[in-house]
Amino acid sequence: MIQLIFRRLLTYIPVLLVVIIITFLMIHAAPGGPFDAERVASPEIIEKLNEAYNLDKPIHIQIYNYLLNALQGDFGPSFKYPGRSVSELIMSGLPTTIELAFYSIVFAIFLGLMSGLIASLNPGKLLDIVPMSISLLGICIPSIILGPILVLIFGIWYEVLPVYGWGDNPGDKILPTITLGTAYAAIFARLTRGGMLEILGQDFIRTARAKGLSETRIVVVHALRGGILPVISFLGPAIAGLLAGSFVVETIFQINGVGRFYVQAAFNRDYTMILGTSILFTFMTLTFVLISDIIASFLNPTLRDSGGLE
């Protein structure tokens, strides 16, 4: 197992390298530069600024220098925030983004598992149709729409929840958590239902029923373990998606997370910040997919035997 994990970790290197090079080329190919401003700076100033940020060198030299510095943990200074490094800015927002993603994933798993489970135990009945229809709605409504709707209802009409910040006012974490977690809760619900229905139709479940085991025991002890495997497999990409997608929720609720930098950097053509955040989210995606694969292989020995981590 350890050898397999190590091999997977080795694949990080080419993936990150490709991401860095493609991102580098794309941001340089995009029209508009970091120093374009309404108040036009003289060509001499632009020249000095390019010099100060090493943008005066050929692109391959820039990439080489960047990689060399990145290997030493230096992701360069931010173009938009002079005097601050990219690493520092990312670290200032990362804990909040991780906290937001954590609450959202717990919310999504809990809601998704419960409704998926209820639906799978009542196939074709009202208790299946209603949660599944709601989950379809949850998948369809993006957080950019859901957030303002929740704000309107709970923040403005009923004035029961704050609509701004993170950890500043009582209950201000509820709406962002729901907004970010709902779409994933809906996906988890559908995955749970599908997984459970497949397991509940298998021979060992029939055997368990024939042995006279209680339905609760059959579901919780025997079926659930295999039934939630699709959920576990999806957990890695889901967490990575939550982290990367948090920028919408962070913007709606003015949360000081790293997701806002991700978007602002693109608008500001803050090259080093775009690269830094891209590397971060690539690294996280790879890591969470790896973790979910490890968990899945523990739950399902066949994955381990067939090299599920491969």
Place this chain on the structure above:
Amino acid sequence: MRILFILLLFLLNCSGSEDGKTKVDIFSEKGILLLGNGTEPSGIDPHIVTGVPEHKILLALLEGLVVFNPKNNGVLPGVASDWTISNDGLVYTFIFNPNARWTNGEKVQPSDFVYSWKRILSPDLGAQYADMLYVIKNAEKFHKGIENDFNKVGISAIDNQLVITLENATPYFLNILTHYSTWPVHPETVEKFGGMTNRNNQWTRLENFVGNGPFKLVSWEINKSLKVSRNELYWGNSSNKINGIEFFPIDNELTQDRLFRSGGIHLANTVPTEKIKRYREERPNQLIEHNYFGTYYYRINTRKYPLNNANFRKALSLSIDRDLIVKSILKGNQKVSYSFTPPDDKSYNPKTELKFDPVKAKLFLEYSGYDTSNAPLEVLYNTSEGHQKIAQAIQEMWKNNLGLNVVLTNVDWKVYLERETLGEFDISRAGWIGDYPDPFTFLDMMVTDRGNNKTGWSNYEFDKTLKDASSEISTQKRYELYEKAEKILIDELPVIPLYTYTRTYLLSERVKNWQNNILDTNPYQFLSLE
């Protein structure tokens, strides 16, 4: 269920408010201002930053030779307690306030300003506002590397005085000094944490920052808040009634509006357009609307056919119904523009005209000889619902009144800026906010080959008139020259002014002594809270 309960406890892990009082109530009693401040400031180095949110913060942390007078757009003593101007208007001598102190207790010296202005004018710093000081003798040459000896620049410290020699008599020089790019930095601190021309200098860090303003930096959480508290060493501290300020970087105007209504901030620096009418009806005392020193206009690329023809440009301008745009689209009390420089009843008020006359417009189109069946012209604007609405209205007006085909192109902000700078546009939407309260800040932009001209327009008479105006000491004569230049501009129309900006924002009634002025600047030490 247990997990959900624990999660809820986590989510509700904060303290509650006292006795149903809002945050604004509680903080007003403490003398602390809570300000919505737009975007996260890119920094607090006065020689590097360029934005409005940064200005609002620097207004608390630093002080220049003079302070902006919010009541009359003039100046009040700052670090300089007094000053004299030579008869020819070329030499300014500033006498320093002996009580002016840095937050580390040191006296603010004239040599600090010499260092600071050398810093902003050093080409290696890459300061984007260095040209504010070009009025000083040899400053432009030093900044452009033509003159390398800073001793030849007209800035010198003699005893407790700072002596400034200008290129030409510049009657608005004191107004320029209210701009943050002219404010001082503490030389030893800048040297200690990176050096004079290092853009990544660490001197602005919370633990390193040394200022000389009425407030000192207390905390700075990125994308969350920046706090300042009263600077007891400030020379005017005894008359300062504000104990502290918290700046919130809230770029979403709806969030800012909700926060204001829930009593979370004293000032929301913007109001969603669709809510202005409701605020006028329901909270007229909290909605502030006043003229702003800015013009919204269309920039014409006069290097291109048919836009290089002044008759064609006149046809474009005459066929725009500005009243309709202001009343039916903007609805924010904006004023229709009749000049490029925003007029002021009390000072500069040019008698230029920009009429809506479709019949005359058609005539000018005929004079220009342009065939409307040619390929359509393009109106370029940066993506924004507001810009789009105006562009669509103008597209319709040009179609109906002139039979002109126009296509609208919206692009991302940086793409828009690049295309404008490279001259890759026909007509583009533009806006300009004056840096100091003098018409020169607008008109100078249109001088031949100025970086911000961007239209390719050049007029010898205009350039000459403006040059004469910039060194005219008599205000009346200067304004007459400005008006002459303005008339040339409006006659030629390389820019088509549409409306004068209005500042619209929400202000708690607890904030007292607030002045509505065209620069939208209120030094905090003049305010009080009830």
